[in-house]
Amino acid sequence: MITDFDYQFFIEVLVGGLLSGVMYSLVAIGFVLIYKTSGVLNFAQGALLLFAALTFVSLVERGVPFALALVATFAIMVAIGIAIERTVLRPLTNKPPITLFMATLGLSYIIEGAAQLIWGTQVHGLDLGIEDVPLEVGGVLISQFDIFAAVAAAAMVLLLSLFFRYTRIGLSFRAVADDQFAALAVGLRLPLIWSTVWAAAGLVALVAGLLWGARLGVQFSLSLVVLKALPVLVLGGFDSILGAIVGGLLIGASEKLAEVYIGDYFGGGIESWFAYVVALVFLLIRPSGLFGQKLVERV
Amino acid sequence: MTAMTSDVPPALVLPKWIAPVLLLAFAYGVVPLIGSSYLFEAILLPFLALGLAGVGLNILTGYAGQVSLGSAAFMAAGAFAAYNFNLRVEGLPLVGSIVLAGFVAAAIGIVFGLPSLRLRGFYLAVSTLAAQFFVQWALTKFSWFSNNSASGVIDAPRLSIAGFALDGAVGRYLFALTVVSILTFLAYRLVSSQTGRNFIAIRDNETAARIIGIPVLKTKLLAFAISSFIIGVAGVIWAFAYLRTVEPDGFDLDRSFQILFIVIIGGLASIRGAFFGAALIVVFPLALSRLGGFLLGDVFDSGVLDMSQRIVLGALIILFLILEPDGLVALWDRVRRRLLFARQST
Numbered sequence: 083m084i085t086d087f088d089y090q091f092f093i094e095v096l097v098g099g100l101l102s103g104v105m106y107s108l109v110a111i112g113f114v115l116i117y118k119t120s121g122v123l124n125f126a127q128g129a130l131l132l133f134a135a136l137t138f139v140s141l142v143e144r145g146v147p148f149a150l151a152l153v154a155t156f157a158i159m160v161a162i163g164i165a166i167e168r169t170v171l172r173p174l175t176n177k178p179p180i181t182l183f184m185a186t187l188g189l190s191y192i193i194e195g196a197a198q199l200i201w202g203t204q205v206h207g208l209d210l211g212i213e214d215v216p217l218e219v220g221g222v223l224i225s226q227f228d229i230f231a232a233v234a235a236a237a238m239v240l241l242l243s244l245f246f247r248y249t250r251i252g253l254s255f256r257a258v259a260d261d262q263f264a265a266l267a268v269g270l271r272l273p274l275i276w277s278t279v280w281a282a283a284g285l286v287a288l289v290a291g292l293l294w295g296a297r298l299g300v301q302f303s304l305s306l307v308v309l310k311a312l313p314v315l316v317l318g319g320f321d322s323i324l325g326a327i328v329g330g331l332l333i334g335a336s337e338k339l340a341e342v343y344i345g346d347y348f349g350g351g352i353e354s355w356f357a358y359v360v361a362l363v364f365l366l367i368r369p370s371g372l373f374g375q376k377l378v379e380r381v
Numbered sequence: 382m383t384a385m386t387s388d389v390p391p392a393l394v395l396p397k398w399i400a401p402v403l404l405l406a407f408a409y410g411v412v413p414l415i416g417s418s419y420l421f422e423a424i425l426l427p428f429l430a431l432g433l434a435g436v437g438l439n440i441l442t443g444y445a446g447q448v449s450l451g452s453a454a455f456m457a458a459g460a461f462a463a464y465n466f467n468l469r470v471e472g473l474p475l476v477g478s479i480v481l482a483g484f485v486a487a488a489i490g491i492v493f494g495l496p497s498l499r500l501r502g503f504y505l506a507v508s509t510l511a512a513q514f515f516v517q518w519a520l521t522k523f524s525w526f527s528n529n530s531a532s533g534v535i536d537a538p539r540l541s542i543a544g545f546a547l548d549g550a551v552g553r554y555l556f557a558l559t560v561v562s563i564l565t566f567l568a569y570r571l572v573s574s575q576t577g578r579n580f581i582a583i584r585d586n587e588t589a590a591r592i593i594g595i596p597v598l599k600t601k602l603l604a605f606a607i608s609s610f611i612i613g614v615a616g617v618i619w620a621f622a623y624l625r626t627v628e629p630d631g632f633d634l635d636r637s638f639q640i641l642f643i644v645i646i647g648g649l650a651s652i653r654g655a656f657f658g659a660a661l662i663v664v665f666p667l668a669l670s671r672l673g674g675f676l677l678g679d680v681f682d683s684g685v686l687d688m689s690q691r692i693v694l695g696a697l698i699i700l701f702l703i704l705e706p707d708g709l710v711a712l713w714d715r716v717r718r719r720l721l722f723a724r725q726s727t
Contacts, residue, residue, distance in 0.1 A: 123503045173703045179502065180448055184645055185702050187638060191695030199688040309514075309634070312507045320503060354518050358511035362496055365504065 094222050095342050096335055101228035103334020104235045108293060109311035110318065110326035111239065112286040117320045118259045119279045120171070121179055125186040128308030129193035130284060134159055135291030135300045136197045139206040152288075159284030162193075164277045171276060194305055206300040210292060231293045238289055239327060242282075251278060259321070313361035333357045408558055413551045421550035426623040428656075428663045429557040430615050435643040435655030436568050437611030442641070443650035444572055445604035446584025447497050447505060451512035452612050452640040454493075457632035458516055459486040459613025460620035461526050464535045468528060475542060479560065479617050486613020487606040489516070494605025498598050513634055520629035527628075534628045537621040553622040560618060564611055569652050571607065580604055581650070612640075642694070646701050648708025657709035665697075666690050 109131065116124040134155055141151035170185055210230075216223040246252040257265045258275050266272060291300075294307055314333050318325025340356050416425070438452050463482035466473055473481075493512035497505050520526050520533055527533040540547040540556050547556045571577050579600045582590035591597050620627040639662060647658025670686050705712055 123506075170699055170703075177702075177706070180506075181702055181706065183503065183506070184641070185699050187641075188695040188698030188702070191691045191698070193695075195688040195691035195695065199685065199692070203684055203688075309510070312510060316504055316507045348522075351518060351522060355511060355514035358508070358514060362508050362511055365496065365508065366499055 090222060092339075094224075095338050097222060097224055098228070099335035099338030100331050101225070101232055101334070102338065103314075103330040103332070104228075104232045104327075105290075105293060105297070105330075106307075106310050106314045106334055107327045107330030108231070108235050108238070108286070108290040109307050110314040110330055111235075111242070111323055112283045112290065113311060113315055114321060114323050114326050115242070115279055115283050115286060118323075119255050120182075120258075120276055122171070122182040122186060123179070123320065124283065125183060125308065126166075126190035126193055127283065127287060127311070128305040129190035129197070130159070130162070130287035131291040131294065131307065132300075132302070132305040133162070133193050133197040133291075134284065134288040135208065135295035135304055136201045136206070138288070138292060139208050139295065139300045140201045143206065155288055156285060159288055160281040163280030163284045167273060167277045167280050172273065190305070194302070198302065203302065206295075208292065208295040208300050210296045227297070231297075234289060234293060235327075238286065239323060242323060251275070255279065310357065313357040316361040317364055333360060336360050405562060409555070413555065416551070416554075418550045421554045422623075423667065424663055425554055426550075426557055427619075428659050429554075429561045430619040430623050431640065431643060431662060432656040432659035433561045433564060433618060434612050434615035434640045435647060435659050436565055436652055437608045437615060438640050439644050439647075439650065439652065439655050440568060440572065440580070440611065441604050441608035442644060443648075443654075444577060444584060445580035445601065445608075447494075447601065447604060448502070449509040449608070450506055450634070450637050450641065451493060451509040451516075453632040453634065453636035454512040454516035455486045455490055455609040455612040456616030456619060456636065457520055457629055458489050458609075459483060459616035460627060460632070461520055461535065461629075462486065462613070463617040463621065464537070465526065465528075467538050475538075475540060479614060482617050483610040483614045486616070487610040490605040490609025490612075491602050494602050494609075497601050497605065510634075513637055517629050517632060532628060533630075534626060535620070537625045537627075540621060557618045557622040560614060564614060565652060568607075568611060572650075572652065576600070576603065642698055645698065646708055648710030651708065651710045653713075654708050654710040657713065661709065665694070669693060 109127065112127045112130070113124055116122055116127075137158055138151055138155040141154060142148060146154065166189065170189060171182070174182055174185055215226055217226050217229070218224075246255060254265065254270045254275055255278075257268070257270060258272065262272065265275075290307075291304065294304055298304060314326060314329040316329075317333060318327070318329025337353055337357050337360075341353050345352050412420075412425070434452060434456060437455075438449060441447050441449055459482045462485035463478045466478035466481050467475065470478070489512070493509060496508040500508055524530070524533065527535045530536075540553060542556070547553060572580070579590070579595045582593070582595055583597055583600055583604075587597060590600075616632070624631070643655060643658035643662050645658070646661055647656065648654030669690055673686055673689065701708065
């Protein structure tokens with residue numbers, strides 16, 4: 083294998099891995115948004131993603147035009163975000179982070195159950211109208227869909243960065259992330275900010291849900307993509323959008339390369355845990371992740 | 382404990398060992414005579430296995446403050462290790478396989494506890510997921526673990542202790558009850574020992590614990606080892622006494638969450654709490670399906686039931702976190718204190 087190393091194949095695998103890493107990043111960004119501003123590791127992000135995709139597909143299947151369904155789903159996601167802030171987070175203000183994490187675990191059960199109770203448990207196909215014909219770039223075949231997903235992710239990151247940097251509410255997001263107490267003292271309204279953050283996380287869930295849904299079909303297992311996003315978060319740091327992107331790329335690439343080149347030695351199927359091992363090994367060297375600002379203090 | 386009972390006049394406080402002894406006497410002497418096989422198969426056996434797993438996780442999470450999302454992996458490790466010891470080592474008694482299986486689970490617990498030496502909080506919680514996925518993958522992938530059976534399914538051997546066969550639901554119940562009682566007693570002794578206090582010190586303030594001379598790294602790994610040992614044995618009970626036929630998929634992430642929920646609902650850092658939580662988790666779905674069938678009849682099919690169970694369970698968790706963060710144990714103690722006061726004033 084070393085002697086006649088197929089570089090073209092290697093690059094194809096690498097690019098495929100990087101692009102699937104972008105898909106992981108998409109999910110991870112939703113986590114980062116909420117963690118940054120409220121210190122909650124929102125396990126329900128996967129359930130939100132499932133809910134968004136399922137709602138959208140079901141609306142389209144009932145004859146609602148594409149654009150209208152998109153808007154309606156977004157409105158529903160915003161409503162859910164606000165409801166979560168009101169009913170779950172507000173009564174739990176100032177509780178230890180681990181309590182909040184458990185609450186989002188409970189939340190994910192509720193949302194998953196509700197999504198399937200309302201829309202049924204069958205698998206829906208989702209066609210975003212992107213042809214999945216491989217493109218040839220410099221002798222390397224790349225999936226067109228993957229490129230679309232990457233562009234969507236890049237656009238979203240750009241949008242979020244601009245939002246955080248240049249808008250007033252983005253500024254208050256950063257203030258809250260920096261110091262909740264001081265933010266309260268200068269008169270920022272935390273409930274409003276948290277509702278907005280959850281709405282933004284709903285938007286991210288919608289975009290990620292549509293892309294993942296188009297890839298895997300819209301079904302219950304969609305909510306399991308959180309498990310793909312968690313090692314990305316560990317690697318990139320829970321509070322860094324840049325970390326989520328770089329972490330996603332690293333995890334995606336190493337996972338694909340490992341599956342192709344060393345997977346056979348383990349009998350295959352190693353992608354279920356390989357990302358975690360990569361993240362762990364990395365963390366043993368750098369405990370706060372690539373771009374994480376500080377260690378989460380004791381539970 | 383002292384703070385909770387200090388306002389009760391001493392004459393009314395029974396010795397602490399009375400309640401557990403009475404409970405055990407009832408469980409050994411009365412329950413086998415009056416229980417139906419449904420009671421054993423559907424309620425008591427899963428209750429005992431999950432309660433013990435809850436005790437194990439509580440030592441790690443409730444006492445030592447290290448959150449783990451990989452409990453089901455240690456259950457699986459215990460179950461499959463006991464199966465293999467029993468299968469491959471000639472003449473090894475059942476008790477021997479169970480103890481060895483506990484040690485295997487403990488060893489795996491130490492390996493996956495290593496990140497706790499450098500990671501805290503969420504980073505640690507996520508890293509314990511590695512155990513969850515790795516163990517499940519290994520058990521499915523390598524058919525040696527399941528003696529080359531299809532899709533990793535294992536069948537439990539006949540249960541017998543010292544030549545005394547424990548067949549049928551009652552026999553398996555007595556077997557589970559005995560193992561659970563012994564381990565729970567040991568766990569109870571542990572948490573009130575110096576080691577248990579070290580765990581609590583590390584949970585409450587790691588730096589302070591280090592300053593007063595507690596070997597933090599060793600103690601953390603010890604917590605992982607003991608917790609995994611107990612959870613591993615709980616896995617053996619789950620596989621050998623309760624289900625009798627298990628596959629690696631039965632020990633998935635949902636099971637890990639279930640055990641975590643047991644600990645939260647029952648009450649963190651409470652041995653009793655694990656059993657309160659397990660009782661609720663086991664009885665609640667049965668009650669819900671009965672209720673659903675009664676109220677809605679045929680409309681309530683299994684899919685709907687499954688979904689509503691998830692919703693109600695999730696809501697229950699959130700309600701507990703908001704209204705009773707100390708779990709069922711705190712609720713129980715409050716009710717009991719009220720009753721004692723009521724009796725005292727009459």
